[in-house]
Amino acid sequence: MIRPYGRRPRPPAPGDILAEARDLRVRLGARDVLTDVALTVRAGEVLALAGPNGAGKSTLLSALAGDVPPVRGTVSVHGRRAADWSAPELALRRAVLPQAPALSFPFTVEEVVRMGRAPYAADPATTPADDDRAVAEAMAATEVTAFAARPFSTLSGGERARTALARVLAQRAPLLLLDEPTAALDLRHQELVLRLCRSRALAGDAVVVVVHDLGLAAAYAHRVALLRAGRVVATGTPAEVFSERLLSDVYDQPVEVFPHPRTDGLLIAPRRDL
Structure with missing residues (x-):
């Protein structure tokens, strides 16, 4: 259960x-x-x-x-x-940023950041607009908005690190x-x-x-x-x-x-x- x-x-x-x-x-x-x-x-x-x-x-x-x-x-x-x-x-x-974030599937940067909103999926007080705002603010704060549509696997090490941090921030x-x-x-x-x-x-x-x-x-x-x-x-x-x-x-x-x-x-x- x-x-x-x-x-x-x-x-x-x-x-x-x-x-x-x-x-x-x-x-x-x-x-x-x-x-x-x-x-x-x-x-x-x-x-x-x-x-x-x-x-x-x-x-x-x-x-x-x-x-x-x-x-x-x-x-x-x-x-x-x-x-x-x-x-x-x-x-x-609590939100955790591991030392070496890795993904096996070709998620885009925005999709990775949006994963941080998973804990709120069953929260009736959270709306899609809340999720969109949290994701947008986290990407802006970490300066990854410009490549939001790129696959995570194509990023440099620094870009991956900032994307992973954006996911943590989006979790709030x-x-x-x-x-x-x-x-x-x-x-x-x-x-x-x-x-x-x-x-x-x-x-x-x-x-x-x-x-x-x-x-x-x-x-x-x-x-x-x-x-x-x-x-x-x-x-x-x-x-x-x-x-x-x-x-x-x-x-x-x-x-x-x-x-x-x-x-x-x-x-x-x-x-x-x-």
Whole structure:
């Protein structure tokens, strides 16, 4: 029997906890990928997950989405255990951007973005005009409208990434979980995506984003969770977490942190002794 989609969640208030991990342990195969992880995601913030390759960032994102079951601990989404939501109910509450979106059929860009509206198919309060507006706004925000009729398979890596992000935005879930959304993008579109993350947080959503560029994380994230070997070693504002000593230790690479000459942000770069 197919479970009903249920009601849309109420709009979150600033500071509401939209996702939470407690004493989280995740095992993939014979290896513990996450150990003793505790993390809270609140409405109105961009939370960046940072750390070296293999630190567990993508697995933590998948666990927060309810897609990877823990062997110990709990993950809650909107105050309820993620495993207790049906898939349709969960789709109304969180939207997930995977690291490498792929499609097997020749869908157009607009058709891919419209897939984000699937959770509302059984919602009598949603009209076709609502779907059209959400799709159009998401494509405009990610700058993919100009090639809406092109097959997804013909796009460049960056165009695919922006189309996949548009699908997530069209879903209009209050919790956005984005895995390396800037990885395939040029400089301009990296900034565009992180500005979109900030605007969604400003509108009241919670955004969790896996990002390797520490400069982008420092510029756009309200909070950072820094991971190493499956553990969260520090959480806080970028200014609190991004110290030269901690980053150099976590990345096993000397790192320099400078105050930005024009803003209150940070500039982060590997130390090069040329």
